[in-house]
Amino acid sequence: MGLRRSRRRASDGVEVPVESGVSGVSAEDSGFAVELRGVRRQYGRGGGAVQALAGVDLALVRGSFTAVMGPSGSGKSTFLQCAAGLDRPSSGSVRLAGTEITGMRENALTELRRSRLGFVFQAFNLLPSLTVEQNVLLPMRLAGRRQDRRRAGEVLAQVGLADMGRRRPGELSGGQQQRVAIARALVTSPDVIFADEPTGALDTGTAVEVLGLLRHAVSGLGATVVMVTHDPVAAAWADGVLFLAEGVFADRLDGGTAEEIAARMAMLTARRVPVAGVAA
């Protein structure tokens, strides 16, 4: 694919492979769906300041499925918010499909989120008073675009809900509601789908169905998915897992099993919280 891989040294000494470029592609469009360079996000000032992101460098190719894991407080939510233009970094740069979003005006950012990004949240975030079809068409409606009912039918069929367009979310199971959220995320054929704990509220069987749909969105439809999760089983559906620790990407595992991912997480957590009484 013309990708060069370099190894970038994270601040804790762990080397994290980073995609470093694509030959034959202009600087304006590097071919990456998501690019973060030197991203820092500080909350508060002075002695009480928290460095939620302490210098994040990342480049994700289009058509990839990436899971982001890390101990509680490691910066996962902050990363997702900054990468998706929902929060502004204190410094550094974020590019989505070649568009620099750092410093973008709020209106332009809102428009970009509606037309070029998809979101899937743990709590589904469907509007209960709208039908399933209207929920799926919402991003188009908010972006002032023609509400294409044929397109809504297409994405609902893709998530296995072809006959459910007229129902209300309250008449669906949790798994079905998350499928509607995935259909809504797909409807604009976005550059990137950001998923925040998409299976956190689902039982194991339903979670597998939802993860299968995200996997298909990437492998079958060419979408790019970035998913924050606590669950190694969910993360194993991704092409690779990035591990956050104290605001930096400290490790990476491609193609790992759930057991390998869980072991890597355990290592990361152990490094962070030394067990008292154990000799070094």
Ligand SMILES: Nc1ncnc2c1ncn2[C@@H]1O[C@H](COP(=O)(O)OP(=O)(O)OP(=O)(O)O)[C@@H](O)[C@H]1O
């Ligand atoms: N609005 C805020 N004001 C101050 N500090 C914050 C704020 N949001 C997050 N933080 C701090 O930033 C750090 C990273 O938080 P973040 O929520 O990104 O972590 P996380 O990995 O998503 O955690 P969890 O898995 O528990 O949800 C934490 O130390 C947190 O306390």
